[in-house]
Amino acid sequence: MQISARSLVLKIIICIILIMLLIGALLKWGVPAAAEKVAAQLPENSIAELGNQSQNYVFTLTEKVIYPSNNNNKSATIISICLRDSILQR
Known part of the structure; x- marks a missing residue:
């Protein structure tokens, strides 16, 4: 089965958007949560x-x-x- 160029570009764009959302969520909630855990241990x-x-x-x-x-x-x-x-x- 051959993948068309259009569907491949669409998959790449969707993956880039998902990666950007994951990075944004990590920066918004992950880093502060980790900082609180570390600060609580010190x-x-x-x-x-x-x-x-x-x-x-x-x-x-x-x-x-x-x-x-x-x-x-x-x-x-x-x-x-x-x-x-x-x-x-x-």
Whole structure:
């Protein structure tokens, strides 16, 4: 039995659509479910330590930022510096 080119193309398109749906479902429900399972297995102090390390990394990346000195952003600069310092003191 010979398969026509039209039915073969239709089968390929259907398979591509099914694969895209499966990947979408995996990303929407599979990854969050797996992340919850992994997070439930980790000890609480390791989660806090990972958070602290991430926070310190972000602060080291942003501490060398030169804040603008014009009057429009002066209050925003003061607020951001105070906020950063209060977070670092925790």
